Amino acid sequence: MENNDLDNSLLNSYKAFTGSHFLFNVINTIQSDLLLNRPKEAFQTLQIFNRLYKYAVRCSNEQFTPLDEEIDFLNQYVSMEQIRFGNSKLPKSISCGDCPKDSLIPTFVFQNFIENSILLSLELPKPSGLHLTFTQKQKGINLCIKLPTSIENQYHGKTESKTKYAEKRLALLAENGLIDFELTWHKNEFMNLFINHLEH
Numbered sequence: 001m002e003n004n005d006l007d008n009s010l011l012n013s014y015k016a017f018t019g020s021h022f023l024f025n026v027i028n029t030i031q032s033d034l035l036l037n038r039p040k041e042a043f044q045t046l047q048i049f050n051r052l053y054k055y056a057v058r059c060s061n062e063q064f065t066p067l068d069e070e071i072d073f074l075n076q077y078v079s080m081e082q083i084r085f086g087n088s089k090l091p092k093s094i095s096c097g098d099c100p101k102d103s104l105i106p107t108f109v110f111q112n113f114i115e116n117s118i119l120l121s122l123e124l125p126k127p128s129g130l131h132l133t134f135t136q137k138q139k140g141i142n143l144c145i146k147l148p149t150s151i152e153n154q155y156h157g158k159t160e161s162k163t164k165y166a167e168k169r170l171a172l173l174a175e176n177g178l179i180d181f182e183l184t185w186h187k188n189e190f191m192n193l194f195i196n197h198l199e200h
Helices: 003-018 020-035 039-059 067-085 110-122 160-175
Strands: 064-066 104-106 131-137 140-146 179-186 190-197
Touching: 003 020, 003 039, 003 110, 003 160, 020 039, 020 067, 039 067, 064 067, 067 104, 067 110, 104 160, 104 190, 110 140, 110 160, 110 190, 160 179
Parallel strands: none
Antiparallel strands: 064 104, 131 140, 140 190, 179 190
């Protein structure tokens, strides 16, 4: 497998996050706040977007990033979704738990799975109880996402292609001997994603 494939997967993942759909949602949220005479909220949204975009640009050439930086990015992302959807049932914060903060994880992977789970949870009859947990497992990192009720479809229509692309990116990294990973979908628990960065 040529490194060009990995580089392309990273570039396409970056484009998927910073694409027009994401930008449109941010601009629409800011515009709505300004029309409703809520400049403080509009400024807050702009600040979060600025931090998200800076991180994305900085990581656009990096296959891996430290876990603590990714956790900060994910918290900013969830804050943006809370503003967008006005839903207090989304996680207040995400922590790295007992995981080493300097653990290296693939860039532009976790966010896709979390976005997918958020959109699925919001369509449940009573959206509540979405849990995101990072734990150390053996020498790797495990992300567990739990939904309050079982669902039939593991992909949301708006994020299916992005989520499947994240799966392909993980497979590419594994084929190149950079990670071991295991992705399991559960009807009740929803999903577990284990990633171990292989030292070279």
